[in-house]
Amino acid sequence: MEPQASELDAFWEVARSHADLQGVPTYTGENAVGLLRPPAWSFGANPQQADRLLALVLDGTKTATASARADYDTFDEPLPEPGLLGIVLDGRAKPRALVVTTEVRVTPFAEVDEAHAAAEGEGERTLAHWRRVHERFFTEHAAGGFAPDMPVVLERFRRLYP
Template identity: 60%
Template sequence: MDDIEAFWQRAQQHARLVGMPSVLGVNPLATLRPPAWSFGATAEHADGLLQLVLDGTKTATATALWEFEAEGEALPSVGTLSIITDGAGVPRALLGVTRVRTVPFDEVDEAHARAEGERDRTLASWREIHEQFFTDYASHGRGFAPDMPVVLEEFEVLYSEPVER
């Protein structure tokens, strides 16, 4: 069993995703392991953003819609689960999506910027950080545009394991 599968087994138990099948039936959330991924584009991004999640500071994220399209991935929806890894690929948290919306970059609001938890948690700093990120890593050749569609997710931590320092 690999590290992610072992984490998933522990997370299902702690997050109470697995019930007593003979009484309650099989919980569909427990049948398939969710995707494992990390925040950001570098190991440093992944570690820093993961720590914000584990501290409870980061409860939202933003992804260019173009990224989902380029990867052929379905958009997340309420209830979507994800295993979040650190920069070394070690699973650390199980997240559940609580809200999803797609808006133009220039219509992201202050509340979402605060929920992302980065730097000073203002809309101005969110825009600066994300314009740079989308320009450098996530435009898939399209470049940055102020009206580019951005998928905004809010999430809750269902289970986590501490980062060893």
Template identity: 50%
Template sequence: MDAVPDSAGSEPTADDPAQAERIERFWERATAQASEWGAARHAADLGTPAAWSFGDSPDLADDLVALVLRGDKTATASAAWEYEVDDEPLPAPGDLSIVLDGSGEPQALIRTTEVTVVPFDAVSTDHAHREGEGDKSLAYWRAEHERCWRGTLAATPYEFDTTMPVVCERFEVLYPK
């Protein structure tokens, strides 16, 4: 089954100390490999990065993190309005994140390498391909992201529009390698 867009990622709940401990242990293992990251080494002094999963369901989170670990997924996209609604900053190059699977287990440490904000209808074929989902085509990307954002934006003051701002993010896997 083809995966659907990953824009509606979720974060672990703060009231799960066991999960927080697993994330912290993962971070400790990852930072032990910091000499391989180059400039990201200083991040070990900044505290544990945000941990979240791609997608809006456990099955989708599993599918998408598997694409990341295989190297098929090196990009993601989200509706810029979601950051505004959640009062969160846009991602920036150099940001680190711990990607969780569908059961909340940490699977990958990624570093954002590039962020651009473009209208939905200006997302490139290259970006769609880098997301690694479905047949990797722009047509697939547009259909699935429109479907997803029509649903997720329904709970916000915004609604899907082909000119809406989309945050296109590229990333690299730092751990495991």
């Protein structure tokens, strides 16, 4: 389900007026991050996952995410980088949160650490739980499936709005 452009524009107007965009790092000199509407996306692979993970973002529990490096190559998308804004959608493709990426690193699945697993905020917040959940997710949804040595993009973010 694709979000309506008018809904995204309305959300962006409110979010950028409430978010501290001056505090978002930029690498181009002038801080122009508040001018263009950022991309919109949802967590997970289905509406239920999107809603569940969004709830963790909204309550401040989820401050990190992980994705298969191969997916970026498959869809010809650049890796996220610090300062990148994103509008997080719920399971009905409605804009619900504005986040900014604060850190990105790529590491083999088997080398993901306990701190990252806890920052993802899911379930037990342990590395063992993270590995079970993500192995299943990557097996079912990642380009090329799962492998213990597969590169994983680990992203930290900060919620700016609401």
